[in-house]
Amino acid sequence: MKKNLYLTLALAGMLALTGCGNASNEVPAAGSESSSTAASEAASSDAAAENASDETEADVTDSASDSTDTITVTDMNGREVTVPKNPDSVVLTALPLPSIYALTGAPVENLKGIHPGSTSAIENSIMGSMYPDLVGIADNFVEGQDINVEELLKIDPDVVIYWGEYENQYEALKSVNIPAVGVFGEKGGNVVATLKTWVGIMGQLFGTTGNTDKVIDYANEALKEVNEKVSTLSDEEKPKVLYLYNHSKEQISASGSGFYGGFWIDAAGGNNVAKEIENFGDVNMEQIYEWDPDIIILTTFTETMPDDLYNNSIDGQDWSQVSAVKNGKVYKEPLGVYRWYVPCGDTPLMVKWMAQTLHPELFDYDMIDEIKKYYKEFYDYDVTDEQAQGILDASPEAAKGTSWNATRSGK
Structure with a gap:
């Protein structure tokens, strides 16, 4: 695991933060030149989308400071986030993302933390049989919208992908210098378009999209x-x-x-x-x-x-x-x-x-x-x-x- 690549936490700061979904429906396959159509994740997503860049897919560039070790991704809130290349400690607080992560072909063993709502889906579905490494991984660091930073730091994540409309999660992660990539459903409710956008971001972060173009x-x-x-x-x-x-x-x-x-x-x-x-x-x-x-x-x-x-x-x-x-x-x-x-x-x-x-x-x-x-x-x-x-x-x-x-x- 890349140890504390971004974590520069003061003890007082850590203790202060311990609580706290017709023909026009078609979208291009991930990686195509055409931008995705919009789909809404939630009531508050529209406001978040207005603050994002015009592009619906995240942009990615090599980090100027260390192009061999990091990349810079623009998340769905328009924020540039520098993350390690090929992160080996990944946390996903957005509930659907573990299933998409697995589909990309990224190493499942690198997924170290998920939301309890993801856990219940995994344990009560075929997902647990397909990916037994996902059963029992950490989920005690998040409850509802709130991240317990002290528990999260025990996982030592290289990157966290979170619900982009939850500003409190971003601020908590920022306070301890954990790279935070925000995602949400885009305007309009198009599920396939949203899937395409999320796959694009994950492909940039993890270097693989597996069979997702075909999906x-x-x-x-x-x-x-x-x-x-x-x-x-x-x-x-x-x-x-x-x-x-x-x-x-x-x-x-x-x-x-x-x-x-x-x-x-x-x-x-x-x-x-x-x-x-x-x-x-x-x-x-x-x-x-x-x-x-x-x-x-x-x-x-x-x-x-x-x-x-x-x-x-x-x-x-x-x-x-x-x-x-x-x-x-x-x-x-x-x-x-x-x-x-x-x-x-x-x-x-x-x-x-x-x-x-x-x-x-x-x-x-x-x-x-x-x-x-x-x-x-x-x-x-x-x-x-x-x-x-x-x-x-x-x-x-x-x-x-x-x-x-x-x-x-x-x-």
Whole structure:
């Protein structure tokens, strides 16, 4: 490990900081000359994007002071960050990034720290079997939005990739001279575009993008295939869809326009009942009765399962009046190498799953077979039928550690 390349911490400073998601959806493959289209990570991402440089992909140059040992990357906030070349101690506080990191082909053993929300996804998905080195790595240095600098310093990271809209994380990392690279979803909610941008940044940092160019191509081809069928549908032929970003007895949060859920609904030929909401927002049952969605989709950031709505077991909420519940059309999104709602290594599979979920009369994908072929091609991993079914039947345990109230932006 490169020891303390940037860490010049005074003890007093350390102790002071111990607490504290249509045809136009296509984007070029990572590394192409065309700039990526925009996609939104969270409600606060728009403000962060306005402060970033006009380029959606990070720029990278050799460090003038030591071109053989460091590189300079411009992150999504427009900040120039000098990091060691080929860092061997990497920390990722942005939840989806471990799955993308693995896809790039960078050494998994160099990943030393992740968010607890990433841990719960890894431990309750196929990711743990695919990459056992990721099970049990450090996650005690972050809770919600807050980084415990004292615990993080024990990992001695060469670089931390963090949520770019969390300025408190940047300031904490800056205070101890840890190189901090900010990422977030770009405007518009395009999941594939966001994936492309993140892959580009990781490729510059770690010197490899693996099969990610082909993954982007695969996703674009799937989007085109789906769009050819759904673009001719009338509004009456498109189901009304409610994508519940978060759900509990205390809170019902719907994914609106300019956010990942809205992107998936539009791409798959649905009508987003919450489109008047920007990004995402809390709603009540009266509003849901008025919308009366035909289909409800639950993210894997919430422990709520379809049976909870079918059985009307949520205190203070009567779902029995909603068409989606009455007609048995409540679905839990899958969880593979990560939660399929956000940009992740399985994003191309989500394109097909969403299309088939919204329009089974138009699409007849064998998702078990699709998953097995995809994982073999892009992860070189042989998935059993049982494992593939497990991806489609996500566990509610995977929602643990996401700290919804503390980490409201995009996961």
